[in-house]
Amino acid sequence: MSSVTLTDVGLVYPDGTVGLENINLAIADGEFVALVGPSGSGKTTLLRAIAGFLTPTAGSIRLDDTLVADRSTLVAPEKRGLGMVFQQHAVWPHWSVERNIAYPLVLARVPRAERTQRVAEVMQLVGLTGFEQRNPATLSGGQRQRVALARAIVGRPRVLLLDEALSALDEPLRDSLRLELQSLTRSIGLTVVHVTHDREEALALADRVVVLDGGRIQQVGSPVELVTRPVTAEVARFLSDATIFPGDRDRNGFVATDHPCAVPAHLLDVGSGADALSGAGMIAVLPEDITLEPGTGAPTDAVVASSLYGRASNDIVVTWQGISVRCRVPGRRYLVGETVVVGIRRAMFYDAARALVELVETR
Template sequence: MSAITLTGVDLRYPDGTAGLSGIDLDVRDGEFVALVGPSGSGKTTLLRTVAGFLAPTVGLVRLGDEVVADGTRAVPPDKRGLGMVFQQHAIWPHRSVGRNVAYPLEVAKVPRARRAERVADVLDLVGLPGLAKRDPATLSGGQRQRVALARALVAQPRALLLDEALSALDEPLRDRLRLELRTLTRAQNLTVVHVTHDRAEALALADRVVVLDGGRIQQVGTPEELVQRPRSAFVAKFLSDANLLPGTVSDHGFSSADGGVHVGRDRLADMSSGTGILAVLPSDIEVTSTDSAGTTQGIVMSSLFGREASDVVVSCRGAEFRCAVRGTRPVVGDRVRLTIRRALFYPAPTKADVPAPSAAALAGSRR
């Protein structure tokens, strides 16, 4: 059963700007879904539409079997039975931890004894046992965010909505809370929709990831599907920092538009032909010394250490290739050879295809 369903949802602001276009999405009971995309892609707009802070112009929003918005009417946010945690935790300084957490139960007029019992249970759940009487000013940033999470969970919501809920925290605290959040949501079988600008966080936490651009869904899939089989050059670039080259595929393979880069047909992941964009993931490029056999020689322009793989940029034949290098890291100025082991080709869209992602979103990587 789907906990959250959006069908044919469009949202336009009063000035005519499109916030969402043609959104169809099912979030299943107990599923953790992450929304990612560049700034202005519509991820927060989508979350706020589910929450009820924004109303769709057309289309349906369902929570379980209940229609909560249909383009003409919308159930208010406080009547939707959802929990929400924002980037800024918004803990009230004049209330104790326990009274902060108990606020939704006070609004619902839950008896005092039951409130105290439920607050104690949920504080224990989020790792803050016995802190109900504490002053919020005495808590760390991570503890305050746990209080905000406890407040969102205390009324046993239908689903939990997270809007950049971890982004204000410093590492390694954010990493620890990320692990705790995933463990908690799995143990409670919570349905979660999580907006984040952190691609690694989305891929690590989510059962499925929704990639948005220009108010449209570009792809929905598991982390493995999105990384290994991106549907478009935009998704490959945004999620995996793919190197993009315009050009043409023929029986002999790919040739870039300027003629500087050639990739054999046997290295292409599918049999598409014609004009389009070649996408090469950094992990699919082998970087070796100039003494080794390779396909293309270049110069290292940037070399940044990484724990799993170093981030190396190589300039060759008029193009720059971002490469993930394991083992010995080359230094800036080194002459190296590149071997493209695998590449993805995306034929140029026709007029009947879904509108292409924005140029601004496609242009740069976002790590």
């Protein structure tokens, strides 16, 4: 297993499009890191640069202490000792399961006896013992993805790269395979870099999550840090569906611009390093920090736009004076078209530059 170090990595395409800019990231040996971000954020570009399919135009990439890419050096993908699993599992349909999994070992000229042993070991790891001679066409989607995973790890890769590897699967199969993937990678100490558009998947699986946007890293942290201490309002919006309200803060709290939203000072998480008690900025309010009560008929009431039942809480969107607000509310299920009063239990304040200074507990 190996560590991955990216130093000042940039990538500009021939047409001038910026794919990556000033990427600095150290992934430890045995760490599971997820890359998330909106479409076009650079997460797949970053994964492909680590894999060797794209060449950085600035900076360097190292596996352990070995330089594998900079402006003048490019180690070919097949010589980096990496395993990779894609969204489409790409299992060869005319080969048996056993032959599919053994293929990397055949390329590496591993002796037949050792090949047979290693294939058997990895098939047991992914729960495919007894499927050796099966035709991939007779397997379920989850089983075929297990074949792809086994093929990726049978060569004992330095790092496992996953590119939307679970997104083509339906629930609850995807959820089941997530648990198996986490257990498997930790049991053999694999270093994993996982690109996913599924935020819940990233938070559930990863030791650390990297949030990208516009080819730049916006924040790196543990799942708990990212959910509770997002460094910008945009990170809070992307990862946690936070609602953003622009406005002004003073010693009494926060008042939104041209909107009835107001949050008293004792419910604001603000930076302890802020010198002034007033200034323009914005608040981010997480769905879990919003309460709903039956409407009173006041002009400031909100209207339920959608209401989805959940086991732990109901996922509700209300339209509040022109702003869509996402809420996760336990108990009663509000009906579409019903008027409600919106309450806020906690909000995170960001200055006008959208930077969250060190959070302090104010409640």
